[in-house]
Amino acid sequence: MSSGEAGEKPNQVKVELDRVIQGTRDMMATYVAWGNEIKFGANYNMMYGDIIEFLNFRLETAESCLLLIEQDRIADALGLCRAMLENYLLFKLLCRGDKFFQLQTLETFKPAEVKARLLKQQEELAAKHANGEDLACLYVEMYPRRSKHLMYVFKGLRDQTNPNFFIPYHYFLHFQEFRPEAMRLKDEDYFDYTAPDPGVVASQKTYRLETTYRYQHYLSYDALLQCLEINDLMSKAERHRINAHYTFLGTFLHPTDDAAKSLHINANHRSGRPAIGKGQEYTNTAKLLASLYVAHLVAGMLNEVAGLLEKAPSEHVADAGTSNLRTVVGEVEQSVEYFWFIENDAPLYDRFNYAVNWATDEDLQMYGDYSKIPSDRVKFTQHVYSHFAASLRDWSNPRVGIYKSPLD
Template sequence: MRNFELEFNSVNNHTRSLLEEYVYWGAKIEVADTQQWMYNELIDFVNFRMETASTCLFLSESNRIADSFGLCRSLLENYLLFILMCRGHKWFQVRDCSNLTEGKFKQLLAEESVRVPRAHAAGESRYTSVMKHPKLTRRLMYILDGISGGDDPGFMVPAHYFQFQEFRPDAMRLPADAYFEYHDFSQEVRASRKEYQAEMSTVYREFLSYDALLRCLELNGLTSSGATGRIEAHYVFLGSFLHPTHEAARKLHEKSNHYDGQPAIGLKHPYRAEVRLLSALYICFLTAGILDEIVRVHENAPSKYIKSSGSAEIRKLIQEVPRRYNYFWFISNAPAPFDKYRHFGYSSTVEERERWGDWTAVPDDAPKFNKEILDQLAESFSFLQAGH
């Protein structure tokens, strides 16, 4: 019989196994004669994310659940970025057409939609296609494939790999003129700094902000509209513990409506059982997701760079996560059994029920995600406990 506390320990133990195997995995990778530095830097990125995951695990097991959720929000954003750093081979450049009337802009878009693919097919353009910018008025997005990997034109590196490395938040948000400097700079230098600030703002707005990450994931076909909706729900839930949100942490506790007005470290009432389990699941799924990306990169690496990924053991642990904990519907995994059961009973038509026969035949793309994440988990796990 799986109860909340046993499952909490099981999930955390699996996360610990993932972290341990990740460290062991380093000795199993066989690097070929030609070293591609990108693999080292991607592992470096993951190392810091695994430090965060380890901290989340410590917080979860120390009953600092709200803080664990807040840190998981950071981990989620890094996960979305890392997907693009590993697999986001499409990127774009923006053309400002705001000087055109709406009619002229539509005409230009129609003409470029024909010209650009033809030019690319003829080898005359790097751009593969063109589209209207989804957010900015009268802007065109010219789509490109990844950036060539140095002297190996067949090896393409996602643009987000470079954009992440080159982005400087201080240059974007902290104008040099407003802060202490030892020397005055010429007008030319000041103008150059302003241009660089504008460049960093563009990189953040188009590629690295949360909204930009979602757009780029969809552009690369790395998420569907349904998955984007799930990302949004998880992101908002976790964000309520990172940003000031009234009573967000209080509602996680038993007897959350009890106020005694006494100073304390948190609340004296314990966290609810489903809350503790949810914290463990977020840590486990995020850890597995990030590790899946770095392992996949090594598994798909050209043999001239990676002779053997040595990933059999860690791949097995990663694949076990959505199978063992299938009652938690995260981002890329299938709906939980309870989601299918509820959809069959409450949202399907008579014709669909006749066609499917019972809830187990409900297709993965039919159920809608329940944005009430805590209630969903409690119901889904209870459904599992009932033997379904």
């Protein structure tokens, strides 16, 4: 194992915390100013405005996170980051989700019959593709989230007059149409001025079932991951990282013992006396971690919206005007790459840690230096906070070499 310096580097962490927060606010200010740079085309499409409006409220949440961090409310900020992460996954689909699926239920079939139906459908579809037929259906396979269901994956919704323009399926049929109250609340259980009409009650029941289906298969967390995978917007390794971050951040959103306590100075101290939170302050490392989550999430969403307008047909967006936005976001992204989020490569510390524990001498000789170890060889560490804290220290290993803290 490697050896390192114990404890935080409080002054350096505080300087870095201020820098990351300022960088995030710079990105958001650039985004607001970007509104004057966009030149929409003669045929304005409301979809772009609706998606920008969606992002506006996510950035309000990001600003709330920064304010909470500055007020030393780190657990609450991390809980809000969990909500932002889920919205970020949805936002990727709103901007780039050009494939969708439909299910065929075979619950009354025997397992052998289900397999036979799948093989027959796959063979028929493959034959049609081989004959050059332009089919909306791309492929069919078993639905991984429920047995005895076939999943047919289709091309996205295209404009018949302009095949270069597609409407993301989540925007068109799922997100805007979803009503959580219709899924969870029955009108007959709540006050109304008149007795419910039986016909209305029956139609509401049907709509409730449809809404529940939409949530379970397209908008829940697991459903979002499935849709991202179908749209090639998430690799297997990225899925593991998403799950780790989602689970870690969720411990601050749900009642989880010791989640918030573990982020404090003298975390094991228990006073047992009434207080607002814990008497000891949060560590500077915890504050920096929260700020890095916000920075990565904001950068990711701004990249998505920039890409959406850049790819828009000229009749809808004459000039996306994203040059300055891309520059500012890129600079911040590059400066926070030492925190391994979802889409960035393994940071130097993770390569160093991998080299110490897994790389052979032959590996190190082949790559020349631990920093050259390919990112896809390095597994993500699920213990987010302790691993991040370790990455802020200096480490050395006689076989691998020296790792310097990004704070230096």
